[in-house]
Amino acid sequence: MDTQKNKIATLQQPFSNLDDLADTISDVLACPVTIEDANHYVLAYSKHTENIDEARIGTIMNRKVPDKVINGLWKNGAMPKLIDSDQPVIIPEIHDIGLGNRIAISIWKKNDILGFIWAHTGMKEYTAEDLEILKEAAHQVKKYILQKLPDRRNTEKAYKDFFWQLLTADFVSNHTIQAYEKQFNIKLRDGLAIVIFHFEDHITPQIEKHASYLSETMTQVNTIFRLFDDQDLILLIRLWKENDTSDKIYQFIEHFQEKISTQLQLTSLHGAASQIYDSAKDMTQAYEEALQSLSLQKQFPEELDSCFLYEDLGIFQWVDILKEHRQKRHHTNKYIQLLQQYDKRQQSHLLHTLEKYLENDSNVHRTAKDLFIHPNTMNYRLKRIQEISHLDLKNPHQKIAVYLELLADKLTL
Template identity: 45%
Template sequence: MRDTSRLTYSYKDFIDSPEGLADRIAESLGCPVTIEDANHRIISYSKHETNVDDARTATIMRRKVPEQVINGLWKHGIMSKLFESDQPLIVEKIEEIGLGNRLAISVHKNKELLGFIWAQTNDLSVTSEHLEEIKEAAQWVSHHLLRQQAKKKKTDENRKEFFWQLLTGSLENQSEIKRLAKKYQMNLQGQLCVAVFEFKEEMSQAVERHAYYLTETLHQTRIVNRIFDDQQLILLVRTDDQEDANEMNQAFIREFTQKMKERLHFEDLKGAFGLIYDSPTLIGDSYKQALKVLELKEQYPDGLHHVDNYQDLGVYQFINELAALQKKENYKNDALRHIKAYDDRNKSMLLETLKVFLEKNSNVHQAAAHMHIHTNTLNYRLKRIKEIGNIDFKDVNQKTMLYLDLLIYESEQEDL
């Protein structure tokens, strides 16, 4: 029979030493053990290194679980079970990610996920005693992680305040920014931009935890800091290479939204990022730009559904300012007004045809295919549009103004 009082005492000896704690658990279970935080960063690993598999080796070398392994665990339903329960889980080997047999348990305090314990069991026959042992170990790992959290809490609050100062542009002194960045261990060197994700669903603690978890486990970007504000997740992203920064950020936006859709079934999550700067004093500008992309995506869902970068907004960057100026000057486009009147009288679709034609860069075949009509039908409509609106489709300036006015009309939904 197990001497639980001896075990409890021996765990207590190592609560301030994560390395010793992992060794103690490994000694008790008789197999290699890894302790991770909630974002799969290694807290400690045991020195028991007999017959370790590729997943364990890669994790120890990187000090973090490889993204390929994390994705594989999600695909096989392992991570969702660990997120939802604090009971031990026997995991069969998954060869495609180099993972051997495991005994795993998530470490919780109340409903908060703190981390994980993974034991590589190999050919070990897991008994009820092993299950009880790892459950007890999880309690002591919880004590250790809570102590670490308490030490970090005040620092995190100060980091959050510093981040808000950068986002709002209230801190402009370069030397002061450099001093605070060093104090809070925020690397502000290289290329910086702000990314914002907007959630339609209520931002519960579970959603926040999973969103935070994803920002930590998607490896292609470096997240300097993050903050939740109402239904938005705001991230400060850093890269060393400006040439690849836009592509990397776009990939991150798309992968984050896809993972949230797959794992939490979020269908209407939008992401955007502002321009990339090499000075932390311009972080506030990037934040405003990211917010503007989200605003315009909401306003023009058809035209901007694929855009997540301020740089790619094109003429949409200035569309609201142009609309305000037109309203102030009581401007109306006569050509569009005449075409709209013709459509109303004849129940025709000339205005819609004009917009599609302009969107397709005056390509008759693409526009006809988009509208599911014959090119002859489209050419007839374009002839009527020319006549009614007195439009010259060879005049680039006129076509540009027509397109902008059509966008504003559709957004404002006011009479032409």
């Protein structure tokens, strides 16, 4: 017990830099140590010893944990444990990714991960005493990071306030944007978009931890700002390269949904993104586009299944405008009205048949298959639709107008 107290006291002395702290943690645990930030970039590492493994070599050479190691830790179940708890996690050797035996711990400030400590135990037997020492080491690393960033709390408030300003203000000056670019050391131009993830489940601290971690560490895009608003995670992201396209954003949303839903067994999660803009002054418009995409996904789940990007909404971008216009003019479509009246009298479903036909780009066989009827029956129904409504099914303008108005009828403003 006295030995443990002495080791903990050694960790509690002042340190001039993080490398010295890493060396001291290594000395008291008698094994190599690596300290990483929340994105798995190396902050400090202890002096080398013999027989270090491939994962440690790759991490130190690249100043970042290799992707294959991070992926292996997710598959192994180690990363979910680190994100869910501030307790040490024992990680047996994972030969496929060149990782020897480890004890790791995450470093937290409320629900935000500041980083990780990895103790490379190798063949050394670890004890309950070692685990307590590692917990103290995490406390000292946290204290060091926060002391070196004395204005962190004010910076976090400024960060969120400025992000809300970008999302909601009518105008943000170039001077203001440039000042925050300098303050946060970020780039707020070229390839910018807003991404929103809406959680049907209540956002628990566990969900917030996993979502924050994934948004910062996934590689398809660069997350600049993030914040939680009720059941939404709102991100300002930036494409990494000049020739990157919106496909990268699509992949980011798809992979984020897949990973967090699998990790936490979430019942429902929706993601949507705005168009890509070159100026942060357009983020208010981008935010509205992402919100509109989410709303339309909810109201048209079949039609917009896996449609994450505003630019892919097609005519759905304009359905709300059409709805408002029709309501102001008290407009009704005569073709739709005639079919509604007939269906009501005859207990038939001709309007639904027409809607499916238009959804299938006027393809008789695909529509018949969707409705579980014979193509001949489908042709008979189309003939009746024309006779009753006088709609010309060979006229694209009439058909598009009817389809748009059918969509508008479903929309809730």
